[in-house]
Amino acid sequence: MAKRLKVAVLISGRGSNLQALLDACGDAAFPAEIALVISNVADAYGLERARKAGVPTLVIDHKAHASREAFDAELDKAIRASGAELVCLAGFMRLLSKGFSEAWNGRMINIHPSLLPSFKGLHTHRKAIEAGVKLHGCTVHFVTPELDDGPIIVQAAVPVLSSDDEDALAHRVLEQEHKAYPLALRLVAEGRVSVVNRVVKILGADDAGIRLVNPAN
Ligand code: GRF
Numbered sequence: 001m002a003k004r005l006k007v008a009v010l011i012s013g014r015g016s017n018l019q020a021l022l023d024a025c026g027d028a029a030f031p032a033e034i035a036l037v038i039s040n041v042a043d044a045y046g047l048e049r050a051r052k053a054g055v056p057t058l059v060i061d062h063k064a065h066a067s068r069e070a071f072d073a074e075l076d077k078a079i080r081a082s083g084a085e086l087v088c089l090a091g092f093m094r095l096l097s098k099g100f101s102e103a104w105n106g107r108m109i110n111i112h113p114s115l116l117p118s119f120k121g122l123h124t125h126r127k128a129i130e131a132g133v134k135l136h137g138c139t140v141h142f143v144t145p146e147l148d149d150g151p152i153i154v155q156a157a158v159p160v161l162s163s164d165d166e167d168a169l170a171h172r173v174l175e176q177e178h179k180a181y182p183l184a185l186r187l188v189a190e191g192r193v194s195v196v197n198r199v200v201k202i203l204g205a206d207d208a209g210i211r212l213v214n215p216a217n
Helices: 016-025 045-052 068-082 098-103 124-131 166-189
Strands: 005-011 032-039 057-059 086-089 108-112 135-142 152-159 193-196 199-202
Touching: 005 016, 005 045, 005 068, 005 166, 016 032, 016 045, 016 166, 032 045, 032 068, 032 166, 045 057, 068 098, 086 166, 108 166, 124 135, 124 166, 135 166, 152 166, 152 199
Parallel strands: 005 032, 005 086, 032 057, 086 108
Antiparallel strands: 108 135, 135 152, 193 199
16 A cells, blocks of 8 residues: 555644544545644543544643744654654644744645635634625635645635524534545645645646536526
8 A cells, every 4th residue: 555644633622624634544545644633722622533543642732831932843843753744733723933834834734714815814704704705615725824824725615695693604614624624635645736836736636517606596
């Protein structure tokens, strides 16, 4: 069997995207495997998910470090020691230092709950409803030092329904996150993703065959 790409996943909370990655990597034919899950929060539920899947876990508490740089240095050391070649941020609620982002440039990806570049930062579903957009979604992108700004690998769109509140919309987007993240990881692990002038090119990927229009008529 071909060598699988070793991945470290960084989380802070419930870890439903981590679960999607664990499930994908649970298939021996998937081109990536999770070498380590790191949380900056000791009681993050995602740690439980990793343990159940038999994946090594580590807690690195940001509050125990004097500076962002010191915390990031500890992260860096642990990731390298695990043998991971790619970092997946999955609900990791810490800003990373410029040094760390640059060290992992092109080897760190994140999932964000909006169609970037719209709605960077927090409360993306509220912002989408307030802006009145008719389509919303999620983005998997490379991480750069600027927040939610790196080259886009995969996006999935959902309609915003007139009956939606934040929770209903978040739920619809989350279902797509759980598909988009494993897809992006597979494409990266297969070596099919390259970045040219900040734009991701994907070797042999099929463009979506249908358009999504909202309202439908
Ligand atoms: C997701 O909505 C993700 O897009 C965002 O944080 C949330 C994490 O959820 N970055 P989970 O911990 O993966 O369930």
